[in-house]
Amino acid sequence: xxxxxxVVASAITxxxxxxxxxxxxxxxxxxxxxxxxxxxxxxxxxxVTVSASSDMLEGRSFxxxxxxxxxxxxxxxHERHLEMDGAWAAYYAWLLIQTGEFDGALVVAWGxxxxxxxxxxxxxxxxxxxxxxLGLDDVACAGLQADAFVARAGxxxxxxxxxxxxxxxxxxxxxxxxxxxxxxxPDLVDGACAxxxxxxxxxxxxxGADHRIEPGALGHRDLSRAVSARAAAERARAxxxxxxxxxxxxxxxxxxxxxxxxREALALDGERVNPSGGPMVADPxxxxxxIRLAExxxxxxxxxxxxxxxxxxxxxxxxVVWLLEGAA
Amino acid sequence: MNRxxxxxxxxxxxxxxxxxxxxxxxxxxxxxxxxxDARLEPADLDAVVLGTAPDFFEGIMQPEQWLAGALGAxxxxxxxxxxxxxxxxxxxxxxxxxxxxxxxxRVLAIAFEKHSESDALWGLSPRSPFGRAFGAGAGAFFAPAxxxxxxxxxxxxxxxxxxxxxxxxxxxxxxxxxVRKATTLDEVLDSPMLWDxxxxxxxxxxxxxxxxxxxxxxxxxxGRTDAAWVRGAAAMAEAAEIPGRDLGDPDVGRACAAHxxxxxxxxxxxxxxxxxxxxxxxxxxxxxxxxxxxxxxxGWRFFDEGATEPGGALPVNPSGGVLCTNPxxxxxxxxxxxxxxxxxxxxxxxxxxxxxxxALGHAYGGASNYVxxxxxxSEP
Numbered sequence: 001x002x003x004x005x006x007v008v009a010s011a012i013t014x015x016x017x018x019x020x021x022x023x024x025x026x027x028x029x030x031x032x033x034x035x036x037x038x039x040x041x042x043x044x045x046x047x048v049t050v051s052a053s054s055d056m057l058e059g060r061s062f063x064x065x066x067x068x069x070x071x072x073x074x075x076x077x078h079e080r081h082l083e084m085d086g087a088w089a090a091y092y093a094w095l096l097i098q099t100g101e102f103d104g105a106l107v108v109a110w111g112x113x114x115x116x117x118x119x120x121x122x123x124x125x126x127x128x129x130x131x132x133x134l135g136l137d138d139v140a141c142a143g144l145q146a147d148a149f150v151a152r153a154g155x156x157x158x159x160x161x162x163x164x165x166x167x168x169x170x171x172x173x174x175x176x177x178x179x180x181x182x183x184x185x186p187d188l189v190d191g192a193c194a195x196x197x198x199x200x201x202x203x204x205x206x207x208g209a210d211h212r213i214e215p216g217a218l219g220h221r222d223l224s225r226a227v228s229a230r231a232a233a234e235r236a237r238a239x240x241x242x243x244x245x246x247x248x249x250x251x252x253x254x255x256x257x258x259x260x261x262x263r264e265a266l267a268l269d270g271e272r273v274n275p276s277g278g279p280m281v282a283d284p285x286x287x288x289x290x291i292r293l294a295e296x297x298x299x300x301x302x303x304x305x306x307x308x309x310x311x312x313x314x315x316x317x318x319x320v321v322w323l324l325e326g327a328a
Numbered sequence: 329m330n331r332x333x334x335x336x337x338x339x340x341x342x343x344x345x346x347x348x349x350x351x352x353x354x355x356x357x358x359x360x361x362x363x364x365d366a367r368l369e370p371a372d373l374d375a376v377v378l379g380t381a382p383d384f385f386e387g388i389m390q391p392e393q394w395l396a397g398a399l400g401a402x403x404x405x406x407x408x409x410x411x412x413x414x415x416x417x418x419x420x421x422x423x424x425x426x427x428x429x430x431x432x433x434r435v436l437a438i439a440f441e442k443h444s445e446s447d448a449l450w451g452l453s454p455r456s457p458f459g460r461a462f463g464a465g466a467g468a469f470f471a472p473a474x475x476x477x478x479x480x481x482x483x484x485x486x487x488x489x490x491x492x493x494x495x496x497x498x499x500x501x502x503x504x505x506x507v508r509k510a511t512t513l514d515e516v517l518d519s520p521m522l523w524d525x526x527x528x529x530x531x532x533x534x535x536x537x538x539x540x541x542x543x544x545x546x547x548x549x550x551g552r553t554d555a556a557w558v559r560g561a562a563a564m565a566e567a568a569e570i571p572g573r574d575l576g577d578p579d580v581g582r583a584c585a586a587h588x589x590x591x592x593x594x595x596x597x598x599x600x601x602x603x604x605x606x607x608x609x610x611x612x613x614x615x616x617x618x619x620x621x622x623x624x625x626x627g628w629r630f631f632d633e634g635a636t637e638p639g640g641a642l643p644v645n646p647s648g649g650v651l652c653t654n655p656x657x658x659x660x661x662x663x664x665x666x667x668x669x670x671x672x673x674x675x676x677x678x679x680x681x682x683x684x685x686x687a688l689g690h691a692y693g694g695a696s697n698y699v700x701x702x703x704x705x706s707e708p
């Protein structure tokens with residue numbers, strides 16, 4: 001049996017770019033303070049702090065050490081930092097509460113894409129021998145994925161345009177990575193997100209969670225399917241004892257076609273998907289996934305079932321799925 | 329927390345340049361050694377936790393994604409830790425939390441650094457958002473703390489060099505150590521002064537290397553006679569720039585030590601621990617941490633009395649420590665591997681502390697503001 005953990009509070013910065021007037025530590029401070037205040041819990045009673053960010057994205061090694069200054073780490077706190085999207089920091093925080101060692105956690109993630117060329121930065125995430133020297137970037141990987149998906153699913157580019165239209169995008173003729181056009185790409189922004197998890201208190205309850213990773217080599221994957229998203233969802237459902245029905249979902253579809261892939265893999269059918277607008281309208285890499293969890297928690301009405309999903313890595317290599325039940 | 333056992337552990341041979349392997353080959357070498365030690369296959373693992381220091385060291389962002397296959401992580405949960413120099417320790421702590429949650433039976437912890445891929449001094453000299461590039465690396469940062477310790481305690485100036493001699497003598501018995509060279513006190517004293525009071529031979533090398541551990545549940549350890557048990561595990565941090573913060577004796581180290589000693593039921597670490605592996609990238613740091621970790625009121629006197637030599641009351645770093653082997657991202661986990669293997673009686677090489685029943689592994693990082701510690705015992 002898993003220990004019920006509540007999402008008791010959250011905070012998200014204004015998601016925009018560029019933001020030369022604030023440091024990542026300042027962004028982290030704003031959301032950490034707001035989330036703790038909204039939780040109503042004394043800072044000292046929140047047993048562990050788990051943060052997430054990327055040095056490479058910020059262009060500075062040990063950048064998270066500055067973030068620590070903003071998280072109330074004085075006197076010393078139990079603290080962890082993941083070099084990942086914050087959705088995985090939330091997973092680790094949830095796991096720490098499952099151990100019984102901690103009853104509450106502050107989870108904070110930040111990403112500042114405007115510090116440099118995100119395309120060049122994300123190129124360095126690919127294997128250094130074959131893919132990175134080819135000059136592939138995140139958009140190119142997403143394009144290969146979209147191509148494989150539409151071919152397998154027998155869809156035209158207009159189905160991707162329909163998703164983009166819901167994010168407020170007019171169709172574009174400018175092919176960026178075939179079949180993806182300019183209209184299908186995420187709006188890269190700067191931002192931070194914090195949430196407070198607690199074994200007691202109010203707020204939606206986490207009923208299930210799981211995450212999985214696929215191979216690093218694109219050629220070793222079935223790019224036409226969101227394989228690890230499906231696997232994570234199946235295990236999260238088994239943990240929760242749920243069938244596939246949910247009332248709303250926030251999914252980490254940075255690129256328009258990924259929403260279609262995720263609807264298929266996560267068995268979403270007719271639910272409200274990305275009522276927040278999703279990552280296409282605001283993608284502060286490294287905070288994007290944690291924002292999905294915060295948005296799903298904020299929107300789950302009493303007794304409603306919500307699914308939060310996040311992806312990271314080239315062409316959604318790594319996926320986490322959360323199942324939340326709105327407070328009665 | 330459910331009980332957590334160490335089922336197996338391993339490390340690579342460490343060297344300044346492991347040009348015979350890629351990063352994937354390096355991590356695989358440590359993993360295969362740990363799996364063989366645990367008598368398990370990659371398919372037996374339920375999850376993987378990877379730790380490595382800044383991605384700037386190798387120039388690869390989130391290398392765990394590229395490495396998923398080499399790690400045996402495909403189709404499994406994988407998380408990536410980065411807590412500065414303490415990351416090898418915090419990675420093992422994270423793997424223990426996976427098992428301790430009751431949701432995982434067997435979890436792999438793997439940490440690596442391949443310093444030969446780039447320039448560690450550059451990677452260790454980050455530019456502040458509104459400041460100039462520090463440009464001087466870790467030695468310049470920690471040397472004033474060493475000087476502070478010397479001034480405050482009146483320690484004889486040879487203590488640091490003698491600690492370096494101890495490390496190098498110990499490493500001769502450790503087949504995995506990077507620096508394995510008999511070194512005299514005169515050789516240390518004659519080596520160039522890099523960052524006063526730290527001479528060249530009082531500083532850690534930069535190494536290529538990896539370390540791995542397989543942690544398992546009580547059920548996974550059933551029938552095994554060579555399991556070590558995690559008796560305490562914690563990772564703590566404190567804001568680095570609090571005025572008056574004591575770099576020679578940071579509060580976070582004392583807090584983390586108190587926490588794991590309480591978990592393990594240890595009242596007097598110097599008497600109750602049989603061996604300790606602590607993170608000492610510079611000679612004087614070791615004496616400082618003896619005090620910070622509660623081994624003795626006076627760290628340098630504790631060393632001067634011979635207490636921490638092999639065969640002493642509390643042998644510290646019989647492996648030769650970070651002073652002889654330093655793949656930064658893995659250095660913390662090497663401490664945990666060594667500590668656990670002492671308790672299991674499975675130390676490779678001639679530095680086994682016979683009959684060790686309780687061992688401490690310690691790692692620190694950042695501006696001495698990140699600490700991770702584990703206590704391993706022969707009994708649950």
